[in-house]
Amino acid sequence: MRRTLLLALLLGSAAWNAQAQELLIHGGVIYTGVEGQPTAEVVLVQDGRIAYVGSAAGAPEVDYAEALDLKGAVMFPGFTDGHAHLDGIGWRELTLNLEGSTSVADAMARLSAWAQDHPEGPVIGRGWIETHWPEARFLTRADLDAAAPGRIVLLGRADGHAVVASSAALAAAGVTAETAAPSGGEILKDEHGQPTGVLVDAAEQLVSGLTPQANPTALRNAYRAGFRVEAEYGWTGIHFMSAPWRDVPLMEDMALHGEAPIRVYNSITPDGAAELIAGGPRSVADGRIITRAIKYYADGALGSRGAALFEPYADRPDTTGLMQIGEQEIVPLYQAALKGGIQIATHAIGDRGNASVIEWYQQALAGVAPADRPNGADVRWRIEHAQILRPTDYHWFRDLPIVASMQPSHAIGDLHFAPARLGDARLDGAYAWHSLADLGVVVVGGSDAPVERGAPLIEFYAAVARRDLEGFQGPDWRPHEAVDRQTALKMFTLWPAWASFREAELGTIEVGKRADFTAFDVDLMTAPEADIPKGRAVLTVVDGVVVHRADQADD
Incomplete structure (x- = not known):
C-alpha cells in the first residue's frame, strides 16, 4: 500500500x-x-x-x-559550497558576530554589549570590514580598550587575514613595539612605533593561542552549528578549506554517529601534510567525510592589502602585498603530494601570487612523471580564489590544467574598494569567471563563509548579475565577466563534484x-x-x- x-x-x-x-x-x-x-x-x-x-x-x-x-x-x-570554512561558520554562531556593522561606533557598541553579557574569558569575534564605514579605517586596540576595558579581545576582519587585538591581548601574547613580524605577516604600528593592535596574515599567529578552539566540547558544538547552518542554506556538501588536521578525527566521529548531515571534502592545514601523504586519502561513513587534499597559502587578501601584486597597491604605493611561502619550500611539498596521490589547493589572490603558484605547479608537475603518481595525469590541482589574474595567465588554467576555485560574492563585495586598491587596468583580470569558463576551465563556485554570508542564492546571484545586493555595479566592474545561468548551475553542482573526484556520483x-x-x-x-x-x-x-x-x- x-x-x-x-x-x-x-x-x-x-x-x-x-x-x-x-x-x-x-x-x-x-x-x-x-x-x-x-x-x-x-x-x-x-x-x-x-x-x-x-x-x-x-x-x-x-x-x-x-x-x-x-x-x-x-x-x-x-548545491555544493566549493570553498568554505566549516569550523568558522560554526564559531560565527557561537561568538561575537560583527557582520553588517555600519561604523566603528556600531562595532564597538556590539563589543561592549557582548562583553557585558559574557563577563568571563576572552572575547572572540569576527566580521568587521571598514570599507563601508564612515571612519574608513581599521579598528585599533584603543577602540577595543575603550569598549571592553581590561579584557582580552580578538576581532577578526571579515576576510580572515587580519585581526585586531586589545592591549590586554597583546600583553598576554607578549607582542610589543620590539616584536618582529613573522615572515608573511605585518604588525601595523602608529606614528610612535607602537602596535595599533592590527596583525595581518602570518602575524595573526602571534595571538592564536588566546582563542577557545582547544575546548573539545566547544569545538564539537561549533561543528554542529556549522553543519546546521549549511544544511539550512541548502548546501548538500562543502569543500572545507584549511580544515584543521587535528579536527579530522572529530568530523569523522561525528559522521559515524550521524552528526554530519552534509558531505565534507577536506583540504587540510599543512601541519597534517606528511601524515596524510603517508596514509593516503581518507574516507568514512560511505564518503560522508573525505580527506584528500592539502591547502597552502601563497599570499594574503586584497582587503587587508596582503594579496601579492606585481605593481604596488594604487591606494598604498609603499607595498605590493605579502607572499606566505616561496618556491624552494613549496615545490618539494607539492611533489610529495603528487607521489602520495593527494590533491593540492593553493590560496592565491593577487596577480603575483597567482603567477607564482602557476609557475610552482609547472615545476612540480614536470618533476614527477605521471607513472610515479597514483592518479597519473589526473591530479585536479586547484587555485583557491584566483581572484586577480593577468589575462596572459588565463591559458595556464586550461593547459596544465588548474581548477579555478572562485567565490562570486567576493566580487560583489569587493567592487566597493577593489578599484581603489588596484586601479582600473588590473580590473581586466579580476574575478574573471566568464573568461575562464569560456576557455573550458572548471570554475568551482564557493562562498568562503564565514568571510561572506555563505548563502547559495547570494552566490548564484553574484555569478549571474555581478552586482551587489542593492543592484549596484559601478561603471568599471567588467559586466561581461558575469556568467549565464547554466554555467552558474555547474559552478555549484557538477564542477565541485568534478573537483573532488566525485562526478560519477554527484553533480x-x-x-x-x-x-x-x-x-x-x-x-x-x-x-x-x-x-x-x-x-x-x-x-x-x-x-x-x-x-x-x-x-x-x-x-
Missing part, C-alpha cells in the same frame, strides 16, 4: 521521516543539470540512489515510495547517482536576477535523506 506523506515546503506540514531512503519527488520543476534532459517531472529514489528521472507518465509503479510533493518549489542537483540528477538535491522557492533559471537572493532553501536532501526542510516555524 502506497504511504503518502506530503512535504508542504511552502506552507508546512507533518514531520518528515528523516530515515526514509525510498521516495518519489514530484510537484515542481526539477532541473537535472543534464544536457539533453534539462528538466524532469518526477525523481524516484531507492536506497539513497536515483532510480528514475523523467516524466510522471513514465514513472514506474512503486508501492513503497514516500511521496514528496514540492508544491511548486524548484529542485536542483545538490547532476541522473539514474545511479547519489540522491542529493536542493530545492528553493525561487526558480534560479528564470526568475529576475534581483529576485534570486530574496529566496530561500526549502529542502535539502543528502543520500535520499531529508536533512532540512522549511516548515511553518520558518515562515
Whole structure:
C-alpha cells in the first residue's frame, strides 16, 4: 500500500521521516543539470540512489515510495559550497558576530554589549570590514580598550587575514613595539612605533593561542552549528578549506554517529601534510567525510592589502602585498603530494601570487612523471580564489590544467574598494569567471563563509548579475565577466563534484547517482536576477535523506 506523506515546503506540514531512503519527488520543476534532459517531472529514489528521472507518465509503479510533493518549489542537483570554512561558520554562531556593522561606533557598541553579557574569558569575534564605514579605517586596540576595558579581545576582519587585538591581548601574547613580524605577516604600528593592535596574515599567529578552539566540547558544538547552518542554506556538501588536521578525527566521529548531515571534502592545514601523504586519502561513513587534499597559502587578501601584486597597491604605493611561502619550500611539498596521490589547493589572490603558484605547479608537475603518481595525469590541482589574474595567465588554467576555485560574492563585495586598491587596468583580470569558463576551465563556485554570508542564492546571484545586493555595479566592474545561468548551475553542482573526484556520483540528477538535491522557492533559471537572493532553501536532501526542510516555524 502506497504511504503518502506530503512535504508542504511552502506552507508546512507533518514531520518528515528523516530515515526514509525510498521516495518519489514530484510537484515542481526539477532541473537535472543534464544536457539533453534539462528538466524532469518526477525523481524516484531507492536506497539513497536515483532510480528514475523523467516524466510522471513514465514513472514506474512503486508501492513503497514516500511521496514528496514540492508544491511548486524548484529542485536542483545538490548545491555544493566549493570553498568554505566549516569550523568558522560554526564559531560565527557561537561568538561575537560583527557582520553588517555600519561604523566603528556600531562595532564597538556590539563589543561592549557582548562583553557585558559574557563577563568571563576572552572575547572572540569576527566580521568587521571598514570599507563601508564612515571612519574608513581599521579598528585599533584603543577602540577595543575603550569598549571592553581590561579584557582580552580578538576581532577578526571579515576576510580572515587580519585581526585586531586589545592591549590586554597583546600583553598576554607578549607582542610589543620590539616584536618582529613573522615572515608573511605585518604588525601595523602608529606614528610612535607602537602596535595599533592590527596583525595581518602570518602575524595573526602571534595571538592564536588566546582563542577557545582547544575546548573539545566547544569545538564539537561549533561543528554542529556549522553543519546546521549549511544544511539550512541548502548546501548538500562543502569543500572545507584549511580544515584543521587535528579536527579530522572529530568530523569523522561525528559522521559515524550521524552528526554530519552534509558531505565534507577536506583540504587540510599543512601541519597534517606528511601524515596524510603517508596514509593516503581518507574516507568514512560511505564518503560522508573525505580527506584528500592539502591547502597552502601563497599570499594574503586584497582587503587587508596582503594579496601579492606585481605593481604596488594604487591606494598604498609603499607595498605590493605579502607572499606566505616561496618556491624552494613549496615545490618539494607539492611533489610529495603528487607521489602520495593527494590533491593540492593553493590560496592565491593577487596577480603575483597567482603567477607564482602557476609557475610552482609547472615545476612540480614536470618533476614527477605521471607513472610515479597514483592518479597519473589526473591530479585536479586547484587555485583557491584566483581572484586577480593577468589575462596572459588565463591559458595556464586550461593547459596544465588548474581548477579555478572562485567565490562570486567576493566580487560583489569587493567592487566597493577593489578599484581603489588596484586601479582600473588590473580590473581586466579580476574575478574573471566568464573568461575562464569560456576557455573550458572548471570554475568551482564557493562562498568562503564565514568571510561572506555563505548563502547559495547570494552566490548564484553574484555569478549571474555581478552586482551587489542593492543592484549596484559601478561603471568599471567588467559586466561581461558575469556568467549565464547554466554555467552558474555547474559552478555549484557538477564542477565541485568534478573537483573532488566525485562526478560519477554527484553533480547532476541522473539514474545511479547519489540522491542529493536542493530545492528553493525561487526558480534560479528564470526568475529576475534581483529576485534570486530574496529566496530561500526549502529542502535539502543528502543520500535520499531529508536533512532540512522549511516548515511553518520558518515562515
